[in-house]
Amino acid sequence: MDESVVVTPDWLAAHLEDPKLRVVDVRDPWEYDGIGHVPGAVSIPFDSYRDESDVDRGTLPGAAAFADLLSESGIAPDDTIVAYDDTHGVFAARFVLTALEYGHDDVRLLDGDYSAWNRDHETTSEVSELEATTYDPDPLAREESPLVGFEAVEDALERDAVFVDTREEHEFEDARLPSAVRFDWREVVDDETRRLKPEGELEALLAEYGITPDREIVLYCNTARRISHTYVVLRALGYEDVAFYEGSLTEWLANDGEVESGEVE
Template structure:
């Protein structure tokens, strides 16, 4: 069974061996409470600047050619300040079904943290506190020396690879935006999958595996094909990418440039559903 998206009981049983990262705003972490032992690394601290993060540019604000990332030095400093080491097992959560926490995990993966040691809490803080203890006491951690060491290959691809994928029958290009955005214009041949289709509003976690697989099958998002994701916000890509990893999809990639960039490169968009 996958341990990428993990239930609250799994986390509660392993708190002593985990580094728990809460990506909510500091006022929520302090004022509402948090998972015991968690450290606060707010989403805005590890996102790219606002212009890039909304997909209005190529997203390469990091200066290291890696999409909508905060920059290697900035990310290393954040994790060092939180006392996180390179070999730590990390579980992240937010209070928005995991979409912001998933971005933290994907950022860590792109900067070289072992993806097998990165976990997303199934649900969010609201789901956690229904059955588990919370605290307002901040845990103290000594500063570490986290070292960013990006792998030679990552799932992040460039515009040319996306263009090639549109002509590849073994690849399905997936647009994770909302319906109205997709209708206004999308990469030719793409299918649409809103990340919220995969979560249950009542439990705040993922829908049952069978339901998710049925949704994916309807769109032709098959584990036997390469899946290439794109969006105009990195967090939505990240959540879908994390869920597909959880389901065992072996060949995943994503593009973090914008459709403005796509058109500026002389490429056309399709319109309509």
């Protein structure tokens, strides 16, 4: 796995003293305070970087709001960020995607979650003292961003793209994009270790669904949370042609996009 995208607990433990490393805990504040956290981690709860009112970019908070959040958390644009949660990384992956979209060059996902870290490494309840920064965001241009909108998805339906739906089976059967394949985002996680499965196993698993590096991939779910995890995993595996439908099925249905329903034979 590409360490510039996903890092192991051992990697994080070895770099905790790096003054340019910032560890971000996206769990609820009561978990951060009451259960403990990775030493030096700052609390940036999931809801703080999600904005349902942002009609332009779906649930993204907006560049200025996200920059204010990072500034308050003592994070600078040239810091290395490692994000984690306690839900196999799905909420932390959303933070990674958000930071990338707003131009942060070095942001990574912890392979596993807090429970995986807690098995072999030290935790603390001490809250780190934060020194605010002035964070100037540099959002990706539309042509650089992996995020795509309704019209781009319509165009991709006319090509040989693989549409990957990461939702639950009942959601998939209720309504899905035409020709989509259902891939449960949790399939990439080893239930026992709580970490990602080995690289070779992941590649074989994805290939079973036709999700291969030589294909154009379009990811969607309902509100773009679950696809964040799949997107990060694909990037870590070296996939290059991966589009992220930020509006997902919520936007698609609102625009009367064509859908299929029912069980897949």
